[in-house]
Amino acid sequence: MNINIVCPQSFSSLFYLGTLMKQLLNGVRVTLSNKYIQNAHNILIDEGVTSVVYKRKADIWWTDTPAMIYRDKNELVRILKENNLFRKHYTVSEFCKQIYRDQGIPVEDTIIPRPVNPILFNYRTDYDNCRYDLCFIGAMDAIDRKNLRLVESVVIKHSINSVFITNGFLVKRPFITQHNFGSITDEDKARILSSSRFLIFPSFIEGFGMPPLEAMSVGCVPIYSDVPAHNEFCIGIPVKPRDKYVTFGYGCRIIKYIIDAKDLEEAVKYALGMKKEEYIDLQSKCIERAKYMFNLFKSRLSYLLNGVRI
Secondary structure, eight states: OOEEEEOOOSSHHHHHHHHHHHHHTTTSOEEEESSOOTTSEEEEEEEHHHHHHTTOOOSEEEEEOSSEEOSOHHHHHHHHHHOOOOSEEEESSHHHHHHHHHTTOOOOSOBOOOOOOGGGGGOOOOTTSOSEEEEEEOOOOTTOTTOHHHHHHHHHHHTOOEEEEOSSOOOOOTTEEEEOTTSSOHHHHHHHHTTEEEEEEOOSOOSSOHHHHHHHHHTOEEEEEOOTTHHHHOOSEEEOOSEEEEEEETTEEEEEEEOOHHHHHHHHHHHHTOOHHHHHHHHHHHHHHHHHHHHHHHHHHHHHHTTOOO
């Protein structure tokens, strides 16, 4: 049977994930589309709340959410009651699972984490031979969820040799290198990460958070916001949020954790002053956790396939 990965591209990373899944299911007939296809096994990769609202149908849902809270929980429940949108619904973190259940969206107990491209495990950051001190990977959107501007301000203030993979506009500085999304391959990304000592990723909320896991896979230690769902799997240098509140974004309410500039600067200062022995010890723990997460994904892939033979 053909597998159809339904990816409406609500968020830029989801289309990338659909392409990666097609690659990981090598040898199987896989299509990547934005709609349900009859006589195929349809796997939806999307944000879950909007998928209910837009009545996106698939056999299996595998969803993420940046803590989106719909204005009317009863409306979500009504839509689900009136429409047969999925047979099984899996999500990527305990945090996502709770967000969905709080809004009445059924979701299985089993968590299926996002995978990384396995080529990342073929690369390794060498503490003594890094081109960059910091690497940032993240899209700039209307609410700057990845905190790009905060990272940029810290990098410029301290003239830190950094590389950014982003669509955001950056101030030109001799110590800043930028690559735009879509301009690099996964192997390019692996080379950039393995040429960087640290990934800096202070996103104010994540349903999962791919860049820290990708960085951990090559041994590039993440400096990450200690927020859901980073704190379910990340190893590195956490930055504790000062507070959280509910605000507006993506057309509905969202949860936002406050990452303070001083706290981020302190984390960066600590990271850049880390001794080699401490770094290598932390690096090995990052790689071990990344491999565990990838193996966990592989062990649970059958849940997404739901009996489809590959």
